[in-house]
Amino acid sequence: MKSMATRRKVIQRMMEGAVFMGTGGLIWGKAIQTTTKADYVLRPPGALKEKNFLKACIKCGQCVEACPYDTLKLAEPGDGIANGTPYFEPRSIPCYLCTDMPCTDSCPSGALDLKLLTKEEKPADINNAKMGLAVIHKESCLAYWGIRCEACYRACPLIDKAITLDYEVNKRTGMHAKLLPIVHSDVCTGCGVCEQSCIAEKAAIFVLPLDKSTGEVGDHYIKGWEKKDENRINDDVKKVDDEKDVESAIDYLNDNDLIDD
Amino acid sequence: MRKYKFLILRRIIQLSILFLFVAGNYFGWELLRGNYSSAIIVDSLHLSDPYAILQILASGFLASSSVLIGALIILLIYVLVGGRMFCSWICPMNIITDLAFRLRRMFKIETEVRISLPRNFRYYILALSLIVSAVFGLAAFEIISPISMLHRAIVFGSGAGWAIVAVVFLIDLFILKAGWCGHICPLGGFYSLVGKQAVIKVKHDKDNCTNCMACFDVCIEEPVLSIVGKESDFIRSGACTNCARCIEVCDDNALKYALKFDLKK
Numbered sequence: 001m002k003s004m005a006t007r008r009k010v011i012q013r014m015m016e017g018a019v020f021m022g023t024g025g026l027i028w029g030k031a032i033q034t035t036t037k038a039d040y041v042l043r044p045p046g047a048l049k050e051k052n053f054l055k056a057c058i059k060c061g062q063c064v065e066a067c068p069y070d071t072l073k074l075a076e077p078g079d080g081i082a083n084g085t086p087y088f089e090p091r092s093i094p095c096y097l098c099t100d101m102p103c104t105d106s107c108p109s110g111a112l113d114l115k116l117l118t119k120e121e122k123p124a125d126i127n128n129a130k131m132g133l134a135v136i137h138k139e140s141c142l143a144y145w146g147i148r149c150e151a152c153y154r155a156c157p158l159i160d161k162a163i164t165l166d167y168e169v170n171k172r173t174g175m176h177a178k179l180l181p182i183v184h185s186d187v188c189t190g191c192g193v194c195e196q197s198c199i200a201e202k203a204a205i206f207v208l209p210l211d212k213s214t215g216e217v218g219d220h221y222i223k224g225w226e227k228k229d230e231n232r233i234n235d236d237v238k239k240v241d242d243e244k245d246v247e248s249a250i251d252y253l254n255d256n257d258l259i260d261d
Numbered sequence: 262m263r264k265y266k267f268l269i270l271r272r273i274i275q276l277s278i279l280f281l282f283v284a285g286n287y288f289g290w291e292l293l294r295g296n297y298s299s300a301i302i303v304d305s306l307h308l309s310d311p312y313a314i315l316q317i318l319a320s321g322f323l324a325s326s327s328v329l330i331g332a333l334i335i336l337l338i339y340v341l342v343g344g345r346m347f348c349s350w351i352c353p354m355n356i357i358t359d360l361a362f363r364l365r366r367m368f369k370i371e372t373e374v375r376i377s378l379p380r381n382f383r384y385y386i387l388a389l390s391l392i393v394s395a396v397f398g399l400a401a402f403e404i405i406s407p408i409s410m411l412h413r414a415i416v417f418g419s420g421a422g423w424a425i426v427a428v429v430f431l432i433d434l435f436i437l438k439a440g441w442c443g444h445i446c447p448l449g450g451f452y453s454l455v456g457k458q459a460v461i462k463v464k465h466d467k468d469n470c471t472n473c474m475a476c477f478d479v480c481i482e483e484p485v486l487s488i489v490g491k492e493s494d495f496i497r498s499g500a501c502t503n504c505a506r507c508i509e510v511c512d513d514n515a516l517k518y519a520l521k522f523d524l525k526k
Contacts, residue, residue: 017385025389029397032404054399055322058313059409060299061417065286074413076421083404084298084413108299108307109317110325 036082042190042207044072044086045095045129046104046112050209056111059084063112066102071095090192090207097126097157097191127158132190132207133214134163134183141204146170146178152205153181155197162187163194181205185214267505271350279353282416296412297352298403299328307331312451316400319391336455344459345452348442349504353415354408357426358442361433362481370435378437380484380500383450390447402447439481442502449502457499463508464519467493476507476516495521 047053064072071093075081104112117124138144156163170176192207223229285294299309309331393401407429410422432440472490485498508516
C-alpha cells in the first residue's frame, strides 16, 4: 500500500510539474513575444535580419558605448522593443555613417556583423548598410508643393546617389520648376539624416525598416528589356525536367485549345 | 569591523566592477566595457555570461567564437574555483536583496502573505527558460531578467528598469524571505548546479560549534547549513554562495573558508 501511495504522490508531482511548465512556458513565451513584436524598429548598421538579430543580441550595450554620436540606445521596458536591444530614432539623432563602423565592430556576439557591410569581397564599407529605407510623403513635402527646400537632399551623406533631385514644371504657376527629392533604394542606407533634417513639423521624409518599406514582385514577372533579367527565363527553363511541359507553359496563350476549353 | 570584513570586501568588489562598467560607458575607460551579459577587458579579452550564451544557443543561434570562449572562461572559473560566488561577490542584485534581507531581520518582518516556494523552484525556471528559448527562438530569461535590467539601468542610465528591481526588493522584503536569490533566480540556479564541485568552500568544525544558530540567521540559503552542529565537513551544497556571512557572525571559529580538492567524494 505504501508504495502505491508514494507512486501516486510521484505521479501527482509530475502532473503538477507538467502543468507548471506548460502554463508558465506559454505565459513566458507570449510575454516575450509581445515585447518583441515592435512594428517599427531601426537597428544599428550590419544587423542581422530582425528575427536572427533578436536571437543573437546579448544586450551588452557595447555598440551603444561605441557610438560617438549617442545615436544608439538600449530599449527599456515600455519602449515596445525587445528589452536591452539597441535601436535608434533618426528624428532625434540619426546614424552618421562612421567610416570605421565602431558599433558593428564592437559587437561580440555576431548580432552585428561586418560581413553584412561587405560587397563583392571588398573591405566592409558603411555605405553598404541597409538599416532601413527613406520614404517621402509627397503631400507634406514642401518641394512637392513647389516651394524650394532641398534640406534632405543637401543633408544626405550620399547626396546625388541616395537622394537625387528631379526637375518638373510647376503647372500651377506655369513658369517655375519643382525640385523634387527622389530616394534611390539601392543606395539609401537608412541612416535617417534626411529625416532629421526635414523642416516639416512631422518629417515628410522618414526611414522605415526594409520589410515595411519595400515590396516584392515575385519571380514570375521578368524585365524583358534587361538582358540579365531576361536570362532568368532560360535559367528557369533549365530547372524544369520535362521538355514538353516547358513548351506548353511558354506557349500556352498561343495555343488554340485554350479557347475551346 | 572584523565582523564585516568579507561583507565590506564583497561590496567593494561589486561596486568597483559596477563603477568600471559605468566609467566605460560615460568616460570611455577601456578597462571594462559592456555589462554583465558580455564585457570586454582592455579592448582585448571578451567575457560573457555562460547562462545567457546557453539561452542564445538554445534559441538556435550559434554565437560568435569570441563570446563562446568568453563564456567558457567564466564558466571554468566558477566550476573549478568559485562555485556560486558570482551571486554574492559580483552580482549587483545581491546588494538590493541583501538589503531587503537585512531590513527584514531588523524590523522582524514576518511573512504575512503566505507564499511558500520550494528552493528548487529556480531549477524549474532554469529548465523552462531553455525550453522557452528554444520554442520561441529568443533568449527567454535575458528579455525579462531583473538583474540585466538593474545593471543596464545603472550602466546605461535608463529609468524604467528600476521598477522591476523595486518589485524584486518588495517581494524579498514582504512576501518571501530570500525570495529572488534563494528561490526564483535561474542564474543563481545555474551557478548552483555548475559550481557544486568548485574548490572554494565554507568548512564547518563541529567541535567548535556551540549551536548558537547565528549562522542560520544570516544565511540566505539556510538549507545548505544542515550539517552545522552535527558533523565537521565542507558546506557541500552548490546553493551556497560563499558569501561568508556565516563565517563573519560565528563567534566560535566553527566556520571558515577552506579549499576542497577531493573530487571523488
